[in-house]
Amino acid sequence: MITSTTSVVDYEKAKLDFDLLLECFREVLHNFGEKKLAEHLSWKDGTLALNRLPNVGRGVQAYSIVFQLLNMAEENSAAQLRRHLETQEGTASLSGLWGDALIHLRKIGLTETRIAEELSDIFVEPVLTAHPTEAKRRTVLEQHRELYLLLVKLENQMWTPAEREDIRKEMKVVLERLWRTGEILFEKPSVAAERQNVIHYLYNIFPSVLPMLDKRLVQAWTSAGFDAGILDDPRNFPRLCFGSWVGGDRDGHPFVTPEVTRQTLIEMRQYALRLVHHHLFQLASRLSLSERFQSPTPAMIQRIEQLTEMTGEKGDTAAEKNPKEPWRQFLNLMIAALPPEPDEHESYDETAPPGIYTHQGELLSDLELLRDALLAIGADNIAKTEVSPVYRIVQTFGFYLGKLDIRQNSRFHDLALSQLMTAAGLNGGDFPDWSEEKRIAFLNSELLSPRPFTHPDMTVGSEAATLLRCYRTLGDHLKRYGQDGIGSLIVSMTRNVSDLLVIYLFAREVGLMTTYEGKDACMVPVVPLFETIDDLKKSPEILRGFLDHPLTIRSTAYQQEKNGRKKPLQQVMVGYSDSNKDGGIGASLWNLYRAEEQLLETGRKRGVDILFFHGRGGSISRGAGPTHRFIRAQPHGSLEAGLRVTEQGETIAQKYANRISATYNLELFMAGVAEARLAHRESRKSPLEVEQIIDFLAEESNRAYRELIDTEGLLDFFHQATPIDIIESSRIGSRPSRRSGKQSLDDLRAIPWVFSWNQARFAISGWYGFGTALKKLRDTRPDAFDIIRGKDFSWAPLRYIASNVATSVATVDPEIMQEYALLVEQPEPRQRILDTITAEYLRTKQFLDLLYDGSLEETFFNVFRFIRVRQDGLSALHRLQIDLLKRWRDHKKSGKEKEAEAMLPELLLTVNAIASGLRSTG
Template structure:
């Protein structure tokens, strides 16, 4: 639900604003529909105006739709309601943004939980000096990683229309408009709504990886470059208002760094369309957009630095660098040098433009190979301006350019390469067989035997064969990709190349296999007889069991000589004080595997233990959080998520995924994007400093161990029950989701119809559509009841700890469970369960779910000391606005599911296919209403 990503502001101020904006948008939408002859659809829009009220619940004929599934009116009503839900989301987003602006104008920003001023004020109050905070700021690095998991249900053109409507909604906030200008704004809004209505939302063709990258490039190349200056200004404003010396921020080393990552074009786990050619194409396009942006910004910088020789003396360092660049760049530099004679600072920036590399061609003489070279020239430019006494120009003109290069470099975002450990194993087996070695059964070897072979082979630089791509399809795919990476590394260095991530890491050998494959692709080098990998090899720990084994896996990996040599090489290249080992933790699969409580506590415990392992080996642990867009997959209020991490797990460096519709919800508009990045950076600063003075767990860790154990056992009781897959397959629209066209990746890793093979994203997506959301709350009730019955004193300590928010991880976990439970709907669950044909399976498993649903309510209400609807009014308001409007869409989906499945079962696939677009339309509408897919 959208409430999961909101921060605590004045509810009294925000909610009426939501209602006013929603009324404005819905009235405009209804007018558009009536003006184009859709009167009956307009009459059935949700939240109709009534007796002057801003927003009301559904009434009269709003939910009375024709019962004939083939009636075209129903189709149009579903699509209109889907648009209405998205307009509600825009109203909520704008209300939040405007409320924060009002707070900033009228009172302390400290009221905005998680903001810069909130964090800075509390750090100062708790004893940190401005100098200590400024020093810590320079160590902060935040890296959102954008992914294209199949969770974005809207077409790219639809996203564009929504962004345009939102901008008009923001423009409408200006109080200086004349009546005529305000009328023109409203007419433009209506035009945008008409475009949206006439475009249609259903994806007629499955998107390609290139198409998905196009959407990601919009955020990386357009939105984020616009947003980061806002983020900087927010920090500066908060710094001054708290009373800190602004001069402390003049040093670029006293600013946090925000960079970005990308998985589109590099994530090949179960994705056959991500070929080596696609990866090469992706790297080239990321670089092309980054360099295009840099040329544009440097051009504007040059135009502004029109300082002439008649007004100031040129520092010798600038003259020397200009002369050297002219000599190194040759003929291309001559025109740049001659263009602005008498304006050496402008000439210098012109030379920087000439020195930018070609993203696809060979590196020409004198061109920058890495962005750090451009940064060095920008620092020289700033120093010469400061020497003249023009610090303002250095700060305001060169400073933002320097920040842009630090964030985006020549690559825009780092591209990670992810593949599944099982896929790697098959590739190694094929290489062994092709080399005449008995290794066809390598995937089934025990760990000892695997390690013996890997250690023996890694001691030698000799590959198995000169052209391993002929060994088999998996070998060809892996080696082809790694050769693309090796070529890029040789040509441009490691900038823009992320980590080599191993999904489903089960042991140390799964990581050493990557070193072996890197050797075959020419990516590995040997120094003093020891293999060195220039890129990080990263375990992805996904299931509860993998998280439990994570510390032992990490210890074995860090103690390996190839890892030691590789980390040292990477440290020297980065200029870091300590080696850094990245570890990715998976929220999606751990939640699917063990439920919310076991997953959240398992993640916390694993990170705590792995931080200790890293400390023992003198290595800084960089945790990469594989979060999704729903509570079941790690979502929740950003500032609370950061606060809930264990001491030492962030250490100034936060890397996390942003997936699917979450990207558009958080980053489609500059003000909202800046706010969300502020929550990440300010939260990272706060966590980093406070980790040095950690608060205890109040003796509740053993209690949490027991709660997680009981909760997981109860959750597995459901998943392992006889007939569970039949129930899940029929009581949710998982079969429709698997037929959808909302992502280029298949829903299953290998196409098998098993729970294990089903990806966590469609797993959560399907439960959400039918309003069960079991992985967001199931098992919590039994765990709480067991504790309450067996140890009332411990239960009360836990409840008190949650209520005073003194242990962030507990506060975050219980809050998310309460939101997940509230988002489920008992009546809707029962209606979807009616689709299960086997009566015995239906009654037994629905009974199990409803029993746990009631038990969870009781446990949570005991903690919150009252009904959740009363003790959590903001969440209740968000849900109550949506719930009645969702009812007819759920009914429509259930009706279509039953008919569609009957047609498929009787072999009438052609007729069934006719109804698939209608079903997908209900999927889109429900996803819009819930504010989330997977």
């Protein structure tokens, strides 16, 4: 369940909005002759009275739409409640936003000047990914956006009754389109389609949200009693950037080819230049200041002359426009100096046109000069209102829109290097099985040698060929356009130092090295991704070895100089999904915390800032949770370099599809990082007794979880008691659900693992093991149990783990679990495993009640209400899915493939509808 956008909901308001939407939908159904189905959809005593499906195929689609309408009504009510609270109680009334953050910082003794000095060093970078967790088609999502905007439109009190009725009719038109549109994907989306979806947010949504974010900071700043003039300069605002994995994430994804990566980089640059051009053009249309009434500064006049000369005929044409209006002429020349949009068919070997901006920094300098010229004539308001927003657009999106990361699995790298060694006449066939000592010795020796492994005409294995072509694509793009649009080279499943050093060999092979202090340095950052519990425990040692390597020292120094940083920076990615699948939620979250602490210390001893990149998914089992609580639960000092965080699948639409929600969710990140970073700087980290207690809880919860996972028959139980086979047959993402196609738990990605358990209402990855850990703590160390129940329960990391577990427990339905378990063919393992899971569920609920000193239903009233409202409809869908699964599997066993294939659309519809009801997939 996505919790970040629904934590504060006005349920009475949500009911009114939902009544309107549901009534419109029922009218649409009546018009289609679906009177029985329309009458069946009702809202009674605050819950959806849906307990049977009168018409299977269309009934499931109706349920899915109804759940989506309810989600929409709750989202709007939450947005309107936030607005109401701020109006009535001020900007500090909402937890986690700028008003709350600034008041807290002021209370702990930070002055206005101190906060202002630090603001521009705040850095947040959401990274959009296309992991297969978005079950809705893009065309369906677009209609949801349109419907939501109409709902928001009705909030305006200016409309007459007739105008309100017109808006209502527009809603019905959208709902009719939605009803006529198929909900499920019959073909997997292409990477190009996923890329277009990401570009939609980067081009259409986030640029329009950015000025709203800045205005909210200014409003909170003045409400806190601070001088608003400090924020007149756009350079004083926190930095927000964006990244993407779509077209660059190659981990087990055969369709992300070097050509796809090239096309992605080109397309992102095309849209970025269109975005910048649009905003400069709009600014030029508004800055119609005449030199008859004010004079430009000498610096601006000189720059106009320079740009006119540099841009040739285009510059002459631009300078001739708008005579006597030098500010507008200056902007015309900036537009003329923009790089041309790249042609997807052009060769990287072609020479870029001369006399243009090669880097966004050059354009930013001219915008600063323009702003200074306006300030010089007293046009402060124009500078602040018109120029500053454009400066922020260029600063945030540059000429690249978002940074593209390249990710690949360490095993793939091993195979690629083995093939390169073989092609070069070296004995590399068994390189993947070498000891770490032997690997390091070989890599160090090779990195000292200038010779490449291959020459252009040489034939190498498939992994090596693919990898080298990808890196050459990066190198070609970097040489032509610079490296601003290229993010990092991420090594998933990093398990040794050699997994990182091997990337330097590939970089050397294709020209991604540069000379720094007379020796090689890698131009693109190499980033470890630590995913499993074991890898997280080893991560400090791995990072030490990597940071101490001479080539890493030179590379981070080069990148520091290139980016104008005060200290060297090393990015480290930590994965929530695989650590959770590997060890359960308690062990996952706490081992992530402990690893971050030690990684920070490793960097601190070497004078290197550590920028953590959090690989969070859309469900609690994969790292989701309220954003401000997530940030407050981070280790002391871990946000010093900023924050990178993935936004995956369904979370992108749920958090950012609408500008109001997008502004709110981005503000939570920006304000949260600023508050935590500054607060950490004001206090020292001191060891707490509660930390050792959570060490115990993490170890015991891991032991209990692993006992279940390693239980004989568990894998068969999972495959039969959940709809994993249907989810693997779905077309909801371009990437396969398994890394290499093996039918093993290790090979299965965390997303379908979580998705399947959630669909069957077990949700074990979000809570299992924590109850046993709490019980053992109380039984063996009652004093420690009392400590975490008492004052230390307010400690943010503990509170975050416990609240995430409690929220997951709320989504469990023991009755539905039992019905899914009946799908398991063998009675003995079925009952044994079900009894084990049920006992742990009851135990976890019991001890969470003790921990919170009250029932979870009362403590997490909103979460349980969220489920209760949807329960009847979900139960009907679960039972239908179970029935269809039985019949579908029977057909498959009997070899009736045609009959099984015919059933698949209905089954996929149930998956979609249940995901809509729970507001979560994987």
